[in-house]
Amino acid sequence: MRIPPYHKKPSWERFFAGMIFGAIVTWFFFLFTYGTFQQKQVTLIKEQREHISDLNEQIKLFQNDLYKLNEDNKRKLLIQSVEVNLINAEQYRISQPDRLAIEEEIKDQISEVITKDIESVYQTKEILKRSIENKRFKGDGHDYQVKVEELIIYTRLSVQLRISFAK
Structure with a gap:
């Protein structure tokens, strides 16, 4: 083909x-x-x-x-510092060194709350108040007792105390 x-x-x-x-x-x-x-x-x-x-x-x-x-x-939700203030220290004529010593002693007593969360400190605030109020402090030859007037719980624990002579 x-x-x-x-x-x-x-x-x-x-x-x-x-x-x-x-x-x-x-x-x-x-x-x-x-x-x-x-x-x-x-x-x-x-x-x-x-x-x-x-x-x-x-x-x-x-x-x-x-x-x-x-x-x-x-x-921010943790207690970072403690502030203690005596409201009526001038009324009892407490010297500045004794006043600072009392404030430092209270700070040392409640310093365990630093780095604890705010909620747990708030739940135990009554125990914290009673532990501060049941202690007696010495200064200027007198025994003093404190009463918690105000307790502010935030990132800084602020405690306002009223001081009186111990009974």
């Missing part, structure tokens, strides 16, 4: 040449559009990666801030 000689007819030669030329043109068109779309996709992916990395950095910053805020809140 023999293949017909199409190469000798100019109409067929033009048809095949047009097909080859069209294939080459469409191939270049395809490469151009595919390259353009791929370039857009690559730039979009790069922008998204940068955006994701920025968001991850923001998440880390927010997590660090949240961690710091939680630590600050934990610290």
Whole structure:
């Protein structure tokens, strides 16, 4: 069997040449559009990666801030210091060194509440009051007794005391 000689007819030669030329043109068109779309996709992916990395950095910053805020809140919810004040020390003419000694003795007595949470100290406030009021203090040759006038429980435990002669 023999293949017909199409190469000798100019109409067929033009048809095949047009097909080859069209294939080459469409191939270049395809490469151009595919390259353009791929370039857009690559730039979009790069922008998204940068955006994701920025968001991850923001998440880390927010997590660090949240961690710091939680630590600050934990610290704020603990008793950090104790303040003792004698209200009427001048009335009994207690000298300044004796007054400071009484205040320091009371501070030492209740210093165990430092670093305890506010809620547990609030629940045991009556025991704290009674432990302060049941103790007698010496100064200037007299025995003194204190009564808790005001007890403020916050990050600083503030105790206002009224002093009197012991009975």
